[in-house]
Amino acid sequence: MIKALIYFVVGTLISFFLRRFTGEPAEFLVELYVASAFGIGWGLAYFVDHPEWPLPKKMGISFIGIIVLVAIGLIFFNFETALPSIIKFSTVFVAYYMIASFRESKSLRY
Numbered sequence: 001m002i003k004a005l006i007y008f009v010v011g012t013l014i015s016f017f018l019r020r021f022t023g024e025p026a027e028f029l030v031e032l033y034v035a036s037a038f039g040i041g042w043g044l045a046y047f048v049d050h051p052e053w054p055l056p057k058k059m060g061i062s063f064i065g066i067i068v069l070v071a072i073g074l075i076f077f078n079f080e081t082a083l084p085s086i087i088k089f090s091t092v093f094v095a096y097y098m099i100a101s102f103r104e105s106k107s108l109r110y
Contacts, residue, residue: 008042013035030077034085041089069085070082096108
């Protein structure tokens with residue numbers, strides 16, 4: 001759990017600074033929200049990376065992450081801000097498992 005939180009924080013910081021310095025300027029909170037989608041995606045992917053867990057459990061937890069992102073995005077921002085964060089979350093989540101699929105253990109955790 002601690003490592004998953006570290007992945008979340010590091011992923012959020014890297015995404016935030018890359019977006020802040022290379023992208024078009026946006027409101028600070030919007031940039032932080034979109035960057036946190038990257039961090040949440042990476043942290044949750046690591047968190048559910050247990051080979052013994054069934055796929056429905058992993059997908060359920062990732063779906064809860066998407067719901068939380070959408071809820072926060074719709075409460076504090078608008079739909080146009082919430083949608084890219086879902087795409088970023090999903091892309092990072094899939095990329096994590098694609099990278100893990102090249103390993104014999106099919107996991108980046110072990």
